[in-house]
Amino acid sequence: MKISQRPSPNFGNRADSGKIDKLIFHYTGMKSGEESLARLCDIASEVSAHYFVDEDGTVTQLVDEEKRAWHAGISYWAGETDINGQSIGIEMQNPGHEWGYREFPELQIDALIELATDILTRYAIPAKNVLGHSDIAPKRKQDPGELFPWHRLAKTNIGYFPEPQKKYVSSVMSENDLLNCLNNIGYDPDYSLHDVVIAFQRHFRQTNIDGTIDPETAQLIEACAKIA
Numbered sequence: 221m222k223i224s225q226r227p228s229p230n231f232g233n234r235a236d237s238g239k240i241d242k243l244i245f246h247y248t249g250m251k252s253g254e255e256s257l258a259r260l261c262d263i264a265s266e267v268s269a270h271y272f273v274d275e276d277g278t279v280t281q282l283v284d285e286e287k288r289a290w291h292a293g294i295s296y297w298a299g300e301t302d303i304n305g306q307s308i309g310i311e312m313q314n315p316g317h318e319w320g321y322r323e324f325p326e327l328q329i330d331a332l333i334e335l336a337t338d339i340l341t342r343y344a345i346p347a348k349n350v351l352g353h354s355d356i357a358p359k360r361k362q363d364p365g366e367l368f369p370w371h372r373l374a375k376t377n378i379g380y381f382p383e384p385q386k387k388y389v390s391s392v393m394s395e396n397d398l399l400n401c402l403n404n405i406g407y408d409p410d411y412s413l414h415d416v417v418i419a420f421q422r423h424f425r426q427t428n429i430d431g432t433i434d435p436e437t438a439q440l441i442e443a444c445a446k447i448a
Contacts, residue, residue: 221329221334222337223271223278223279223281223392224278224280224281224283225280225281225333226257226261226272226280226282226348227261227282227283228260228261228268228285228289229261229263230260230261230262230263230265230266230267230268230289231253231268231284231287231288231292232287233287233288233290234286234287234288234305234306235302235305236246236354238424239306239344239345240306240307240308240343240345241306241307241343241344241345241349242294242297242303242307242308242345242349242350242351243307243308243310243336243339243340243343243345243349243350243351243378244291244303244307244308244309244310244351244352244353244356245310245312245332245350245351245352245353245363245364245368246269246291246309246310246311246312246318246352246353246359246364247286247311247312247313247314247316247363247364247365247368248272248312248313248314248364249259249312249314249315249316249317249318249363250313250316251315251319252313253274253275253278253313254274256272256311257272257280257282260272260311261282262352263411266290266385267281267290267291268283268289268290268309268376269282269283269291269309269310269311270284270285270289270291270308270309270310271308271309271310271311271335272310272311272313272331273310273311273312273328273331273332273335274328274362275313275314275324275327275328276314276325276327276328277325277328277330277331279335280324280367285308285339288303288305289304289308289309290302290308290351291304291309291311291430292307292309292356292357293357293360294357294360295314295353295356295357295410296356296357296408296410297347297349297351297355297356297406297407298349298406303356308336308339308343308345309440310336310425311338311354311392311446312328312364312368313325313328313378314363314364314447315366316365317362318357318362320397321365321368322367323371324364324368329369329372329373329402330444333373333378336350336373336378337376337377337416338380340377340388341393347374347377347380347405347416347447348380348405348406348447348448350373350378350379350380351379351406351423351424352364352365352370353424354367354404354419354423355407355419355420355423356385356408358407358408358411358415358416358418359411359415362422364378365422366422366426366429366444367426370380370423370424370426374396378446380422380444382424382440382443382444382447385426393438393442395413395433397412398433398438398441398442399413399416401441401442401444401445402416402417402420402441402445404445404448405420405441405444405448406446407419407420408446413433413438414431415431416429417431417432417433417437418431420437420440420441420444421437424440424444425437425440
């Protein structure tokens with residue numbers, strides 16, 4: 221695929237012992253692609269990503285993959301806290317919840333699938349480590365949000381997505397057991413159950429994001445824990 225270059229000054233070195241085993245998706249939360257690129261390349265912003273995908277499908281590389289881009293911030297996944305040092309970060313142009321959150325265009329998702337597929341062929345990134353910013357920072361972040369097509373990506377072997385059941389039964393698991401399942405999936409155990417469930421629902425149950433462990437959510441948590 222064609223990838224433009226617009227180097228960002230916002231990066232560092234990865235730890236010598238670090239390995240790239242996570243792929244993190246974001247939305248920019250800014251009104252336009254040019255505004256997003258300007259911020260990602262502004263040394264004063266102290267933020268960046270390895271790649272930026274605009275709504276028209278244009279892909280721009282900002283930071284070399286061997287470098288540590290600054291996209292995850294304070295975050296956690298499966299016992300790890302240096303997510304920037306272990307991941308590739310991709311920013312998707314979208315105004316986000318603050319400026320008019322909307323669906324991601326087909327051209328943009330097609331480009332993302334091609335880009336992510338290429339990355340996954342070059343790094344040993346397990347499906348359970350293909351994540352959204354809200355997965356690794358549930359209290360702080362909402363992106364890429366409930367309109368991000370996780371299910372479609374999983375059909376192309378980018379991440380995983382449990383197939384919904386036709387009937388849901390009440391889980392016999394306690395809230396503590398379900399929290400343990402969420403922790404086993406990778407979510408931070410220091411967050412409240414409500415915050416983690418909202419992050420989980422943004423990824424896996426996008427039709428109703430209320431932080432409530434209803435039967436559907438409980439079954440999806442159990443299914444994901446088994447996959448992870």
